[in-house]
Amino acid sequence: MQQDSLGNPTTGITRHYTDTVMFMDSFLGNSQYFQTSTGGQEPWDPYHYLNIYVINRSYFAGTASSPSSHGAAWDGMAIQYTEFHQNSHVLTHEVGHYFGLFHIFGGTSGQGSCGDDMVADTPPQAYNLSCNYPVKSCGNTVSNDMVMNYMDYTPSSCKNMFTHGQADRMVSKLYSDRISLVNTPNCGSVGINTSSLNSVPIKLYPNPSSSSATLYMAQNLSGCILSLYSSLSKEVFRTTCQDQQITIPRNGLPSGLYYIRLMQNDQVLYTSKLIFE
Template sequence: MIKYFILVFLAVVNFSSYSQKICGTVYDESKISQEIREDVQSFYNRVGNKTQNYGNESIAINNFNPNSGIIMIPVVVHVVSRTLAENISDEQICSQIEILNQDFGRRNADRNQTPAQFSGLATNTEIQFYLATSDPSGNMTDGITRTSTSRISFTDNDDVKSTTTNGQDPWDTNRYLNIWVCNLANDLGGYAQFPWMYSSSPNTDGLVIHYEVFGNTGTLLPNYDLGRIAVHETGHWLGLKHIWGDDGGLCTESDDIADTPNQGNHYGGQCPTTVQSSCGSNDMYMNYMDYTNDACKNLFTFGQKAVMRATLNSGGYRGAFEYILPNMTGPSLVCTFNSTFNLNNLPPGSTVNWSSSSNINISISTNDQATINASNPFVSGTGWLEANIITDCGEIPIRNFFWVGRQQTQPEI
């Protein structure tokens, strides 16, 4: 198989006894055909992000995000291990799924660390993840496979993705995000397969992550102990490039996304505490698609959200991927009489906890339905009802806003 990502060797950063863990996913146009290059550029242009106007993020989302609401992606984690340490725990795996959901949902605890200049561009991507509850044959599963290997380590040649090379075969890559966790050599923290390569290489689709940088619990490496390498690689899997354009500091290439300012190079192994500038603008080094240490990354932008959701939508590179699109339906006005809200398209086996704003009473609730009314109909205002979908690895919230009280004062919501 032709390789569509290359390993970039970077300078060793001396922290403790560990070296910098790097990403092996690079958009290198010299490694792909002219036809694919043109198609990828056409995709970015269609999404509407290739513009110098940073205010056009919402246009891109409206034009190429016909599916509203949260997209939920089933995940299978393949643990391929030789030693006890490499055979990471279920708890460590769950911690990584929770991190994916927090970071992609803009619920990360460090979101308040985003510099003021970029805080208005940071957003909830409305993409969430859960460990699969059924395997490709329809049997119940915890979404985790465990494979013993004789291999001391793996590289970015995809050997870990096949039993014939002492790895583990993927589950249907059109139904699951496959994540392999193993011992990676050559200072690789992880790598992913870009979505435009799915049609030619479906059997190698997914992410590979070093076991010592997966999640936020267990035996982890300093500076890579918050699970952000898997967040970064998942961004690649959904169509994002590195924000500096992989041009080696020349400022001649970019990630083709309008609201991530072009920057000269990555900030690998660093955690800047002051404003950094290159290519005529301040750098968004805290973006998940940079190389900064885990503690420095804290945002995806509106433009990146548009690209990732366009990748999953009909006509996108992963338009046939079988994700779940849960949604809540109900009235736009809630008064003293009971109003019913329904929750549709839940992941199999999940349960729901309901909560609401203080001006709402929840009178009856089940897994997929809640009946509510206004606690004081003489006080009008905005209210909300939230369904927290409980998975094996935390909760995924879905919130619906509506007007509470007298209809004649109801504004447009």
């Protein structure tokens, strides 16, 4: 059951009256809809909620903040109300931006061409405004443009996919820049939430570590699951809690940043970063 910012059950949907007929967009959108004083509505805590505003706006079908803006007063996204329906993929496109995806043709705004989207399994291509397929661009003689990708500018009618690389990038951003969304106790199973995030004091030591690290818990969380993820969000270690401490072996893992998640009864109890030197 979802909870609002006061801990009350909620569907996650709120409706607000405004005298503002249309929110005027600049090139990068605006933040008027995030403020009651300008006809909008203050967002729920962006560290713990993804705020999506469905509004009447003057130009853009949708805009979204990037992971680097996590927790800012304007962190979230806004969708033109006529694009908020089951046959539109504008929201999917903007969620991609929110979790760190660039346009498949490179960049986050405008109609770029042949740029780098920082994902290995997407082709170099120009932007596309139609569903014409097959088509190649940017001197690419091997792969067709991925007109069906959610991060192109093609119509919603031909969009149906993210690549594995795009999915990995989004998960990586979730477990790094946007890790507080994972930490939030607002979402849980239906019923009484008897265990909330960090309700049990937990310490991780040593961190950084050159060999192994250990989680020390103030009480026995028998049956909990500890998972360790790489920076690419691949699970590289998993174990079940047996007592009040868990050793995380390095097991030949390369130096770098890793992410710990401790779960019990489908609820996240603890998350942390671990550095292997």
